[in-house]
Amino acid sequence: MKTRIGLAVAGVGLGLWGLWLLLSTLDPPALIRLPIWLGGAVVADDFFLVPLTIGVGWIVARWSARPDRHRAVGAVRTTMLYVGITTLIALPLLLRQGKGVNPTVLPRDYLRDWLLLEATIIAGGVAGYLVQRFTFRRSRASSGDIGGR
Amino acid sequence: MKLPAPPTEKAFPSPLHHPRVATVVGRWLATAVTICFFTGLYSHFLQDTPSWLPIPSRPASLYRVTQGLHVLSGTVAVPLLLAKLWTVYPKLFAKLPWPPTRQALGTLLERASILVLVSAMALELFIGFLNTLQWYPWPFPFRQTHYALAWIIVGALLVHLAVKLPLIRANWRRTAEKVPDSLPPAITGLTRRGLFRTVAGAATLVGITSVGQSAPAFGPVAVLAPRKPNIGPQGLPVNRTAEAAGVTGIDENWRFMIMGPQQLSYTLDELRALPQSRSELPIACVEGWSQGARWEGVRIRDLLELCGASMQSRVRVVSMEKGGFYATSELPPDFAADPLTLLALRLNGGELALDHGFPARIIAPNRPGVLQTKWVHRLEVIS
Missing domain, CATH: 3.90.420.10 (Oxidoreductase, molybdopterin-binding domain)
Incomplete structure (x- = not known):
């Protein structure tokens, strides 16, 4: 219990210090708008990104219930997740392509690079699936287990 | 027309919405946040050196390493934060205790602390990443806000740890996993280990494709980095x-x-x-x-x-x-x-x-x- 109280007291103290820093360094218009952005961050996470992940996960799980799909579902799920997270991070880069404050900021062709990255991830997913199938068949053949899934 | 009812805590069937998963992913996220916080503090003190703090001029490449780590740990925290939020997502729909009792007040305070933690961390990672592009679409100063939010995050995180400590302790080591008995989920459902692998893989992927702006060896694959270290005059x-x-x-x-x-x-x-x-x-x-x-x-x-x-x-x-x-x-x-x-x-x-x-x-x-x-x-x- 002592540890918990200590943690809580330290936490509240540091949080108040942060709040004081905000109040003392930001001017009133900025202080009024900051909570809107904080709320927006929660909405973006809890009411868009996470529900999207859960929704897509649900669709993939339903899709995989059909015969013979269960073998591919792992590769499909991982591939979609990797495509999603890299696209999320690439988004600001794609939006700002060519709008860097000078030519050394955002110097790559981010659209081409993003397409290449996603193609690589998908190719990796397909390769992973094929390797898995191949080793699965071999292990099944060597064990003599014909009837198993 | 009647709107559909919001989901309840029980509406999420995946056994991966589990305290053990939250503990493991939480540890990873906490590691990233800790690295990010201390390297950020170091950077802040280099720019605004308090008179009581002597900062040595060696090792010569120290700041290169700490600041590279700062941006790397912040970027890698994005998939980790999303995974953490996914794991505990059903909690968002937990019923608030009613009528209000002392215990209810505690629950309310805890949820308020989580609101502070999630909003501050999500905004901190967002403005931090956009700063690496030198893009400032928000109506507040970047540096001061980024610094103050960091303290608020660490504070809210400590409160969160204080609240969850018994649960974290109970799930620190591996706990028994519920295995569904029907065939399709057993095969298609992700196991905890599978989830950990996938999340670790996502974090690694994001790290490898962005660290090249500080580590030239990874430059050619730094497709998610806003800089190429060898591009520019001279x-x-x-x-x-x-x-x-x-x-x-x-x-x-x-x-x-x-x-x-x-x-x-x-x-x-x-x-x-x-x-x-x-x-x-x-x-x-x-x-x-x-x-x-x-x-x-x-x-x-x-x-x-x-x-x-x-x-x-x-x-x-x-x-x-x-x-x-x-x-x-x-x-x-x-x-x-x-x-x-x-x-x-x-x-x-x-x-x-x-x-x-x-x-x-x-x-x-x-x-x-x-x-x-x-x-x-x-x-x-x-x-």
């Missing part, structure tokens, strides 16, 4: 161009001045005629990118000696830059006296490009790029 990126700083070059009346015990004045040719030294030092920026370079110029300690100042002097560096927060900088005694610290006139074998600070700039070890003042025309010995 193979070095630029943050603030001469045009943005309002600097157009120099005329024949240009003089470099040192205000110390003696006042000295040099033309550019006279500066070039002074004993020249070489330093291999990186430019390491707060935005996380860094690149090593070869610099040639006059040692600041030699200049201190020439004007009769002591080796423990603090030096103010004044730029020709018009206004702006970084038009002047200060070299603490350790940095001014370091033999690697130069008033650089040449870069990578050529004369300094205008965007890199022609005719002269400061280059010192273990410092953020914003303090490596460009277009220097005066040094003032302060003490």
